[in-house]
Amino acid sequence: MEEIVKKIRQIPDCELSLGHDLTSFTTFKLASKGDLIEVKSVSGLQKLLKLLTEAKTGYLVIGWGANQILPSECEDFIILLDFAFNLQEFNELKDEYELPASVGLNHLTACAVKLGLKGWEVFTGIPASLGGAIFMNAGTNLGEIGSLIKKVKLVTPEGELREELITPSSFSYRKNHFVKKGEVIVAAVIGHHGVDTYIPQKIKEYLEYRKSTQPLATKNCGCVFKNPAKDLPAGKLIDLLQLKGVGFGDLRISPKHGNFMENRGKADWDQFRSLVELINFEMDHFYGIEFELEVKIPYH
Numbered sequence: 001m002e003e004i005v006k007k008i009r010q011i012p013d014c015e016l017s018l019g020h021d022l023t024s025f026t027t028f029k030l031a032s033k034g035d036l037i038e039v040k041s042v043s044g045l046q047k048l049l050k051l052l053t054e055a056k057t058g059y060l061v062i063g064w065g066a067n068q069i070l071p072s073e074c075e076d077f078i079i080l081l082d083f084a085f086n087l088q089e090f091n092e093l094k095d096e097y098e099l100p101a102s103v104g105l106n107h108l109t110a111c112a113v114k115l116g117l118k119g120w121e122v123f124t125g126i127p128a129s130l131g132g133a134i135f136m137n138a139g140t141n142l143g144e145i146g147s148l149i150k151k152v153k154l155v156t157p158e159g160e161l162r163e164e165l166i167t168p169s170s171f172s173y174r175k176n177h178f179v180k181k182g183e184v185i186v187a188a189v190i191g192h193h194g195v196d197t198y199i200p201q202k203i204k205e206y207l208e209y210r211k212s213t214q215p216l217a218t219k220n221c222g223c224v225f226k227n228p229a230k231d232l233p234a235g236k237l238i239d240l241l242q243l244k245g246v247g248f249g250d251l252r253i254s255p256k257h258g259n260f261m262e263n264r265g266k267a268d269w270d271q272f273r274s275l276v277e278l279i280n281f282e283m284d285h286f287y288g289i290e291f292e293l294e295v296k297i298p299y300h
């Protein structure tokens with residue numbers, strides 16, 4: 001361990017912090033601790049991944065942590081990207097934008113409002129980094145981000161830079177089909193469908209709708225489960241079983257939205273696991289359905 005720590009500290013643009021409190025690195029804020037590496041350049045990331053791979057050392061990338069739960073003690077290095085980006089680029093209308101993976105979707109939405117970019121309303125209100133949104137093919141009932149992405153740049157575990165040209169089969173519901181194990185998205189080219197003066201209004205209305213239907217002011221991880229089918233929302237099924245408000249300790253199923261869990265204080269990993277088990281037991285018993293987790297859980 002000492003040797004690898006020394007080598008990581010020699011890589012430019014990589015800042016290592018051992019035993020870091022990672023609780024605030026996910027939106028759910030379950031207590032977590034681990035070794036954090038903040039990476040400020042693609043070249044730094046290339047050197048870092050090559051080193052970790054050669055040393056057979058595990059790592060995990062985190063974006064905004066809006067769809068990820070970290071265990072109380074992380075075994076692997078946690079990598080956080082923080083690439084420079086000049087927001088002035090969003091002042092100019094272009095056919096497509098090449099953006100770093102670490103940029104927040106909130107900035108893209110602000111740009112869509114300013115310029116009226118058609119298509120960019122699909123990710124209205126989703127808390128995410130661009131990299132995390134592409135990895136998850138994040139979307140709303142207005143559409144998915146995958147439909148706008150043209151090219152993705154990634155760093156392989158060997159430290160090579162590679163480009164993926166996006167085709168209609170690159171994504172499916174909340175999934176990408178091209179990020180291979182250990183690869184990290186570093187940038188993407190995103191297009192749009194022209195300019196429409198109605199877009200700012202559409203985004204505003206959709207934000208209002210989200211505020212009224214989701215517990216946005218709470219500590220949560222978005223939708224915990226994938227919908228078992230397009231017209232069968234997991235939240236609706238949980239609601240039908242009257243499980244809203246049910247929980248363990250500081251963790252409960254949101255009274256506002258059945259597919260959200262709220263951490264009302266110091267909820268922990270065990271309480272989360274117990275609540276998932278309870279929901280799946282009830283689902284199986286009454287509907288013969290077992291939910292698949294949408295939220296990402298390392299090591300499970």
Ligand SMILES: Cc1cc2nc3c(=O)[nH]c(=O)nc-3n(C[C@H](O)[C@H](O)[C@H](O)COP(=O)(O)OP(=O)(O)OC[C@H]3O[C@@H](n4cnc5c(N)ncnc54)[C@H](O)[C@@H]3O)c2cc1C
Pocket residue numbers: 027060061062063064065066067068081101125126127128129130131132133134135136137138139140179183184185186214215216220221222223296
């Ligand atoms: C209040 C709330 C509302 C939400 N609403 C929605 C919604 O409407 N629609 C929706 O789709 N989602 C929603 N989510 C979930 C979440 O916002 C999305 O899944 C989002 O895409 C996660 O992005 P992130 O940057 O936080 O990624 P993280 O949660 O940090 O990571 C998610 C996964 O992506 C991987 N990853 C992250 N960055 C990279 C990278 N650069 N390269 C390779 N892999 C990477 C991680 O390792 C992990 O496996 C919501 C979440 C919250 C808290």
